[in-house]
Amino acid sequence: MFYFITIMSFWLFFWYSKKGKEIGHSIFETARNAFTDRNALKYLVALAVIFFIAYWALFRANYEHADDIRRCYSGHKAWVGWSRYVSEILAVFLHTNFFINDISPVIQLWTIAIMAVFSYSLAYIIMDGKITKLSLLASSFACLSPFFFSNVAYKFDCPYMALAMLFGVLPFLFLNNNLNFIFMSFISLLLVCTSYQAANSIYIILAIFSAFKMWLQKKSWKEIGIFTVTSIVCYCAALIYFRIVLMNTFEGTQVSRGTGIATGMSALTMIKKNFCEYVVAVNAGYGNLWIRIFTAFAVVLFPVSALFHQSERKGVQKILMSVAVLAGMFALSFGAYLVLEQALIGSRTFMGFDLLISLIAIYDIYNLKNNSTTKKIAGTVIVCLFYGLVIGTTVYGNFIQKQKDYENFRFTILLQDLSKIVNPEVHNSIYIGGITGMAGKTRMEQKNYPVGGGTVSPVLTQYLVRDWNMDFEYLSEDSLEELDLQPEFKKQLTDLPLLLDSYYHAIYGKNNQYFVYLKNPQIKE
Numbered sequence: 452m453f454y455f456i457t458i459m460s461f462w463l464f465f466w467y468s469k470k471g472k473e474i475g476h477s478i479f480e481t482a483r484n485a486f487t488d489r490n491a492l493k494y495l496v497a498l499a500v501i502f503f504i505a506y507w508a509l510f511r512a513n514y515e516h517a518d519d520i521r522r523c524y525s526g527h528k529a530w531v532g533w534s535r536y537v538s539e540i541l542a543v544f545l546h547t548n549f550f551i552n553d554i555s556p557v558i559q560l561w562t563i564a565i566m567a568v569f570s571y572s573l574a575y576i577i578m579d580g581k582i583t584k585l586s587l588l589a590s591s592f593a594c595l596s597p598f599f600f601s602n603v604a605y606k607f608d609c610p611y612m613a614l615a616m617l618f619g620v621l622p623f624l625f626l627n628n629n630l631n632f633i634f635m636s637f638i639s640l641l642l643v644c645t646s647y648q649a650a651n652s653i654y655i656i657l658a659i660f661s662a663f664k665m666w667l668q669k670k671s672w673k674e675i676g677i678f679t680v681t682s683i684v685c686y687c688a689a690l691i692y693f694r695i696v697l698m699n700t701f702e703g704t705q706v707s708r709g710t711g712i713a714t715g716m717s718a719l720t721m722i723k724k725n726f727c728e729y730v731v732a733v734n735a736g737y738g739n740l741w742i743r744i745f746t747a748f749a750v751v752l753f754p755v756s757a758l759f760h761q762s763e764r765k766g767v768q769k770i771l772m773s774v775a776v777l778a779g780m781f782a783l784s785f786g787a788y789l790v791l792e793q794a795l796i797g798s799r800t801f802m803g804f805d806l807l808i809s810l811i812a813i814y815d816i817y818n819l820k821n822n823s824t825t826k827k828i829a830g831t832v833i834v835c836l837f838y839g840l841v842i843g844t845t846v847y848g849n850f851i852q853k854q855k856d857y858e859n860f861r862f863t864i865l866l867q868d869l870s871k872i873v874n875p876e877v878h879n880s881i882y883i884g885g886i887t888g889m890a891g892k893t894r895m896e897q898k899n900y901p902v903g904g905g906t907v908s909p910v911l912t913q914y915l916v917r918d919w920n921m922d923f924e925y926l927s928e929d930s931l932e933e934l935d936l937q938p939e940f941k942k943q944l945t946d947l948p949l950l951l952d953s954y955y956h957a958i959y960g961k962n963n964q965y966f967v968y969l970k971n972p973q974i975k976e
Contacts, residue, residue, distance in 0.1 A: 453696050454536045461638065464565075478631050484489050485575055485624055492814025492889055497724060498567035500781040505841045506603055510559050512854045516604040519553075520915065523606075524845075525552030528554070530611075532568030532700045534745055535648040538611040545610065556893045559775050562603060566594040569620060573806070576657070582871045583820060585830050588837045589812035594892040595840035596805040596900070597738040600847050601714050601798030608647075615646040616802055621652030622685075623661060633685055638690030640646035645697065651690065652786025652803025659681035659783070660810060663776045667762045667769070690787060706822055712790050729785045732796050733804060738903045745836035752829060753777055780807055793945065812836065843900065850896040862915055865956055866966065869921060872950055877963050880922040882913075885956070885969035894974075923965075 462470040485491075515523055522528070528551055530538040542551055545561065569755065574582045595601065602612040618639045625631040636654070643650045650878035658679070665675045712718075737743060757773040758766050782805035788794040812833055819825035854898035873879055889897060896902045947959035959966040 457641070457697065470513070473632055474480040474630060478635060479626060481625055481939040483617040483630070483670070485572070485580070486743045487578070488582075489750045490582065491571070494582060495571055496565045497587060498570050498591060502566050502594060505595055505844040506563070506600075506848065507558070508845045509600070509604060509851060510556050510848075512592045512606065512848055512852040512855055513555060514851045516601075516851075517604065518608070519606045522551060523553050527551065528607075528680065533609065534644070534648075534693070535646055536616070536624075536697070537642055541606070541611065541614075542677060551607060553606060558610060559603075559607060561763060562609040562613050565610055565617055568792070568797045570594060570809075572617065572620050573626065574813055576620060576691065577660075577810060578817055582714050583816060585820075586816045586831050588812050589816055589833050592812055592836065592840060593802075593805040593809035595837075595844055596801070596808060597736060597742070597840075597843055597847070598798050598801035600844050602802075604847075604851065611646045611803075612650075612799060614807065615643050615648075618642040618646065619650045619802075619806075620657060622654065622961050623657050625727075626661060629681065633681060634737035636682070636685035637689050637692075641693060641697070644690065647799060647802075649786070650785050650789070650802045651686075652788075653785060653806050654682075654686055655783045656780045656803055656807055656810065659749070659776060659780050660814075663772065666772065667760050667764060669763050673920060675853075678862065680886075686689060704809055704846060712792065718790065720791050721792060725789050725791070726782070726785065727797055728794065729800070733801065736801075738757060738901070739899050741839040742836065742843060745832055745839060746808060748832045749836060750777070751813055752815045752819070752832065753811050756815045756829070757827075759822060777811075780810075796848070846896055846900055848901065850893050850900075850902050853890050853893050853896075857893075858887055861887045861955060861969070864953075865969075866921060868956070868958060869949055869965070869967070870954065872958060872960065873921070873965065874963065875922075879923050879963045879965065881925060881965045883969065884941075884944070885967075886971050887969050888971035888973055 465475040466472070521948040526548075528539050528542050530536075530542070543549055545558065546552055546554055569600065570587075570593065572583075574586045574589070576815065578586050581604060583600060594603075594613070603609045605612070621639045622632055622635040625635050640651065643654070662675055662679050662682075737746070754770045754773040757769040760769065762769065764772075781804075783789075784807050785794070785800070786801060787802055794800075815827075815829045819829040889902075893902065941958075944959060947961050947964065947966055950958060950960045951958040954972060955970055957968045957970070959968070
């Protein structure tokens with residue numbers, strides 16, 4: 452209700468008020484100029500081709516990742532519960548139904564198109580409209596990151612995650628007009644919060660970077676201060692409005708979603724804890740050695756490149772300020788999750804970090820492009836990192852295919868064993884625990900990359916058996932906890948008589964109630 456009221460309010464302002472029409476026209480003209488550059492279409496197509504090649508292995512695998520399992524079976528979008536109204540509404544038009552269908556690969560093609568627009572916009576903003584081929588490659592890094600790969604792996608969610616990143620960068624196309632920037636900041640941040648909230652950190656990073664560029668350009672401290680305060684006010688106003696007015700208050704409680712915000716001294720402890728967990732997760736999940744080495748080179752080049760920025764600032768000042776800015780952008784790349792009592796740590800959490808890597812690489816090119824030696828150094832780093840990220844996404848895609856084949860095998864033999872035990876004439880209930888583990892032929896992927904798999908939430912396994920028309924009522928459907936964290940429930944299940952114990956699973960059952968425990972046999976070296 453309040454979301455539609457908000458939309459209508461903006462529509463009435465921009466459509467009927469004189470001032471609104473002026474602002475709307477100015478915003479439209481600025482955006483049109485950015486995307487009607489003579490090379491814009493060529494660059495967008497090039498980016499789309501890059502993403503298509505990089506993600507081809509994933510698209511070919513056609514894997515149902517996590518929530519995809521439930522959505523394929525039920526057709527329910529279920530994004531409103533997370534206050535993702537943009538995703539909920541757009542899904543109706545994208546799928547042409549209120550109950551969604553699997554429309555692969557069309558949905559992935561939409562995702563590629565959105566990622567191309569996002570990457571182009573990012574390059575356009577940082578390069579001041581003067582995009583080069585190397586900067587275009589660098590702009591793709593945010594969408595080729597090892598973390599973002601997992602976002603694209605979601606069949607149903609992927610376009611909205613890409614859209615959230617695009618919404619985060621759009622306000623910075625309008626830096627030359629303060630009023631346009633304010634309106635676009637507030638609107639874009641609301642769109643971020645109602646598509647995928649994790650992308651909120653993108654705005655923070657770009658605001659810090661924009662203030663840094665203003666400092667390098669010898670803008671007055673007053674101008675920098677006004678921009679900084681404006682950005683902070685817009686960010687806080689949009690997130691407060693979302694939380695108080697738009698957020699689904701029932702689902703968004705501290706208990707059900709962990710979105711409570713601590714205050715006072717406990718907030719400092721919580722921020723420190725969240726940041727430490729975030730850093731550990733970044734270190735654990737960011738690519739292989741090749742990707743890490745060339746990312747490190749790109750990061751080192753950031754303060755070096757600042758020296759080559761044509762500015763009246765002294766060299767030492769440039770280096771110190773660039774290091775401080777780099778640290779600040781990384782520290783705040785976790786965004787609003789820093790202040791939540793139960794911060795989410797997942798692939799979508801790292802959208803800010805994904806953008807930061809891309810931003811660093813583009814800025815290296817921006818400053819080093821005028822010197823032949825430094826341009827070659829930066830170009831080598833960018834090309835090598837680009838190649839490593841493309842290889843990484845390809846490896847991940849092939850890993851998914853191997854894991855899919857193994858999981859299909861595991862559930863096929865499970866269903867075959869269940870079909871011999873279960874009486875289809877009566878009402879049956881089931882709980883599936885344990886994990887399948889990872890396929891033996893993914894050993895090299897496990898060794899070289901931080902890949903994961905072989906675990907399916909207990910809540911989602913009910914759909915795996917229903918996929919093959921084996922009708923069970925599911926026990927403990929509302930529990931997302933691991934079985935080992937439910938000792939009483941686990942004892943109730945394991946006290947059932949053992950009906951079958953195979954190499955891959957054990958089946959317990961009595962009185963039409965069944966417990967399946969998936970084993971995780973792994974080849975020992």
